[in-house]
Structures are given as C-alpha cells and as structure tokens.
Amino acid sequence: MLDSQANDVLVSFRGIQKSYDGEALIVKDLNLDIRKGEFLTLLGPSGSGKTTSLMMLAGFETPTAGEILLGGRSINKLPPHKRDMGMVFQNYALFPHMTVSENLAFPLSVRGMPKLDVKERVKRALSMVQLEGFRNRYPAQLSGGQQQRVALARALVFEPQLVLMDEPLGALDKQLREQMQMEIKHLHQRLGVTVVYVTHDQGEALTMSDRVAVFHQGEIQQIDEPRVLYERPANTFVANFLGENNRLPARLVSRDGDHCTVELGRGEKVEALAVKVGAPGAPVNLSIRPERVRLNGASASCPNRFTGRVAEFVYLGDHIRIRLEVCGITDFFVKQPIAELDPALSVGDVVPIGWQVEHVRALDPLQAA
Template identity: 65%
Template sequence: MPPNGHVGDDAFVRFAGIQKTYDGEALIVKDLNLDIARGEFFTMLGPSGSGKTTTLMMLAGFEVPTEGSIFLAGRSIGTMPPHKRDIGMVFQNYALFPHMTVEENLAFPLKVRKLPKPEMEARIKRALEMVRLSAQGKRRPAQLSGGQQQRVALARALVFEPKLVLMDEPLGALDKQLREEMQFEIKHIHENLGVTVVYVTHDQGEALTMSDRIAVFNDGVIQQIAKPAELYERPENVFVAKFIGENNQLSGKIIALNEPACTVEMPGAGIIQALAVNVGMVEQPTVLSLRPERVKLNPLPGSLPNIFSAKVMEVIYLGDHIRARMSVCGRDDFVVKLSNSEGIAHVEPGVEMTLGWKMEDCRALRPS
C-alpha cells in the first residue's frame, strides 16, 4: 500500500482506516490513513471518481464513513453533525443566498452562532476588507461578477473564524485569468490567517501553485503524498508521473540493475540508462518517465549517457516556449519543450537532429 502521509501525533485532521462504499461492494475510498497538520494547505488531487470529493464530504459531515474514524484536533467527529464541526466550506457554485446582500450573506453564519451585533459588524467589515470587497457590501450576488461572488463565498467561510476550511473545486467556474488570480489570493489569505485548508481539485496546475502538500488520488487510493516540487520532480509511480505535468513514457525491459541506476532495453530502439525508482528485477518490464523540458537538443557526443537520433514531426508555438513532437526511440509522440531563449529557429518539421538526457532525469517505474 502506498504511504498515506504522516505529520506526527499532533495531527489536526486524521483519517484512520477510512473506507466508503455506497452499495456494499465497490469501495469509493479504500483504507485511507492520512494526517493533515494544523495550518497546512493540503490538496486532494485526482481525476473524477478518484475518491477525493467523497473524502472531503466525509470530513465535512455530509457523508458517513462505512468504516474507520475521522478526528479533528484529537476529537472523533464521526457522530457530530456538520453544523457542529465549525468548518468553513467553499463550493464551486458559490452557494450564496440570492435574496440577501453581501453583508447579509456574511452575517448568516454569525447569526447562527448568536454573536452580538457589534462583533458581527466588526467581523463582516474585516472579512470584506480581506477579500477587497468593502464597497460591495450592500449589493446582491446577481449584481457581482463570478470572481466577486467567489470572494464573497470565501469571506463567508472565514467570517466566523473557523480553524478548518474545506474547498471543493472552488475556482472551476471561473475563466483562466481570474482562476489564476484567485489561486494567489486564496494562498495569501491562507498565509495571513494561518487557517488549515483542505482543498479538492482535478487541476494539477492549481494544486502545484497553492499547496503545501498534495495527495494524488486514483481509484479510491492515495498514490503519493508530497510537496509540489517533489511530486513533479520525483513521481513514485506511472499514474502520478502521467497525471502531474506532461510526460514522455517509454516501455522497455530491465537488462541490468546497478542501483541507483538501471539499464533498460527498448525493443528495436536501443539502450537507455535510467534512475531505478520503483522497479522489479532484471528481465522484468518497466516504464520510463521523462519530462519534455529535461531533453537537450544536439548534445555533444559523449556528454550525456542517453543520446538518440530524432526527427521533428510537429512544432507548436506557445509564446515563451515551443512544444515539438519528435520521432525517437520508435515513438512518433515523443514531446520536447524548448524555451524561446534556446535558439530554436532551426526546429522545424522534417529536420533531423539528436536528442539527449541525463540518467537521473529518466525515472524507471513499475508498469502499474
């Protein structure tokens, strides 16, 4: 079973032996053991149906685990109703009350908690300042843009000063530029308040930008938990390598194992030196993972352990870099990313060249 992450005995959120099924047969979440630290921005990342949203909903109290226990600040919350958990929630569809003004939306969770009016007014004022909407307090949601509505939803989740905020695809309905702006805004608010955030998304760029740690879910199981840079640079299995960022995957057979290196034979395409990350024995199959930006053009002979002839099949201009599809190692879908500062005018369809990469940039993994 992959490691599910541990932050010590003082974990703020703890999932212990959690299983979830709706029909008594298919497990949506399988044997989840996970600790989240106080003040952490923790992201659950994965494709649709991977179990990440179900996990979040169990923490919120909207779903009940089939097996296992969930702890918040050391206290079991399995039988506690959602409104007693004192958790802030932000959803993709904002879930604002359309008939209320912005201020009235923010006042709602404070009235439920029976705060005195002066305290309510002070908190609403602070929350609106925090999301830069001080001038919009008297407006109704329909009079605001999508980005402003999401800011109100964020302010409402924070106005009663919860210790934990859950966010379920909160930026999914926004356009690309606004989504990127809100990523930084949410991250800055998190840093300033020190609140614990558990965030669900299927967008890997969003997860890499915002998170302290990321758990990659697939088929109800956490595949890897790591900091963003480690997840991208050092994926532990084929699924994570493929799901996080663009990736060349080459299938071969291990013919020599001399850790940390291994030698891999590519059928009809030669020999590759790779980093043995998660492999079987000699003669067993492996999948090599290589990031497109790690590939070098026309390296000097002998300067790299892996050098191959290649032919440019397609070039796509993307502003600050180009994405070139090459024919190499028996594959016509090998991708290379090249910065515009690298002198790429000669990279055109039909041109033949050599490509090379370091052993440690090519990660050998089990096929599944």
C-alpha cells in the same frame, strides 16, 4: 520528537472506507494526517475519491469503515454544523435574497454572536477580500469572481480552524482563476488557517499547495510537496497525471542499487533511476519530462543519447513544444523556451537528443484503469 509531530496534526483519517452500494469502494483505505496550518490539496481525476473524502471530513457523508479524528477526537458522529469548518463550493452557494453583508453575517448569527461583534467581523472579512464597497449588493449584482470572494469571506468570517474547498474556482475563466489562486494562497499565508482543497486541475494543485495528495481509484498514490511530486513521481500514474510526461515502454536488464539499465523495443539501452521496478526481464515504463530533454549540442554531455526526427512544432508563446519520433515512439515531446530555440530547426530534421540519468525514472508499467 514524536509528540511534537503528533501535536502538529489537526485531522487524521484512519482506515477510512466509503461504499455507496455495499460492494464497490469509492475510498478504499484512507490513512492521512493533515497538519495544522497547511494547505493540503486532494488531486485526482473524476471518481478517484477526493471529493468523497472531503465530504466525509465535512460531515455530509458518513464513512463505511474507519475513523476521522479532529484535534485527536473522533468526529464520525458529529453533525456538520458542530465541526467548526468553513466550506467553499464551486457554485458559491450564496443566499440570493441576502445582501453581501447579510450573507457574511448569517454564519455568525446562527452561532448566537452579539450584533456589534457580527458587524465588526463582517467588516473585517469584507476588507480581507477587498469588497468593502459591495456590502449592500445582492449576489446577482456581482461578477463570478466577486461572488467567489464573498463565498470565501463567508467561510472565513467565523474564524474556523479548518476551511474546506471543493473545486472553488472551476466556474471562473482562466485569467480570473489564476488571479484567485494567488489571492487564496496569500490569504492562507496571512491567516495561517488549515485549508483542504479539492481539484482535478494539476496546475492549480502545484501552484497553491504545501502538500498534494494524488488520488486514483480510491487510494492515495503519493503525497508530497509539489516539487517532489513533479520531479520525483513514485509511479507511472503520478508521472502521467502531473504535467507532461514522455513515456517509453521498456524492459529491465539489470539493477545496481538505485540505478538500472533498461532496453527499449529496438534494443537501445537507457541508464535510469530505478524507482518502481521488478526483476530483470520485467516490463517498465521510462518517465522523462519534456523540459529535461536536450537537443543538438546541448545533448553532447548526456549519458543517454539518441537521435530523433522532428515531426511538428507547437507554438505556445513563451515556449515551444517539439514533437519528435524517437526509438519508434511517434509522440516524444521536447519543451524549450522560445529564446533557446534553434531557428534553423525544421520538420524532417534528424537531431541528436539526450537526457541525464537523474531525469529519467524507471517506473511500473501502466495498468488499465
């Protein structure tokens, strides 16, 4: 069983560290296995170490310590052009003086491929990104989305075993960005190539990935499937960074296995899942997603039940965010589909609210960054 799992691993980071000044570590101790054929996203805020990790994998940066293995072999000293990896950047990096076809042919020509094969590969790559009619245009004659498609085709044209993408959709507008997310996802599913994708956009990571590694201060905080990350964050940083999150500071009263009782500032007791807590008396953060909070009659069956005063409605088309004052917290949010909104609800109303035990997690108190 272990052997078959080991055979599924394409890339291994082992004890990787990176420092630019010999003192501060941008990447602290990275141990990560990337599986063949998976779409893995490195997600995190600016300065968290995600892009540096990608650049070390690409060969544009050298690790200060540790080893990177590709197919079981160390690539620390292998130059970028010998790593068999396609790269897609945010700025496209297309050659402006070359046509679309010439841009795509370039990585094949430098590898010494026969002209007939080059022509066939370019034709196939253009078809893959639906740009057959644009082969003779120059990058300046293309829209941003078309340029990004060309960059994507160029990264795939020589059929690399691994494609690295660094914020490739950052320069596109929202609608085009969402369209390209699905195109890249479907291309990945069709081709079965391994993709390592860097972004700071949580929605993008959740939409596209098989697994997401959440980076913070040079370390992976959690690596999991998108749904697990969102529904079961391992710590307060992950809970806050991924999606909307209500955070209630509290104190641990008691623990019984994976359940616990905590006390809020005014003495209110909450039953929660004990995910990352210390000893009784220690501070904790309660994490509750806005869409998991029930209002009015829907809260009747909830073991954790309180009242909240409606402070504000934020209309977002398909759903509405309701800001409440709850247990001394002035910015507690509930998210409801428009179809479920009670039209009689108005600012100033005091309403019962509640949530199930499985939807509230007791986590570590948030440390200052």
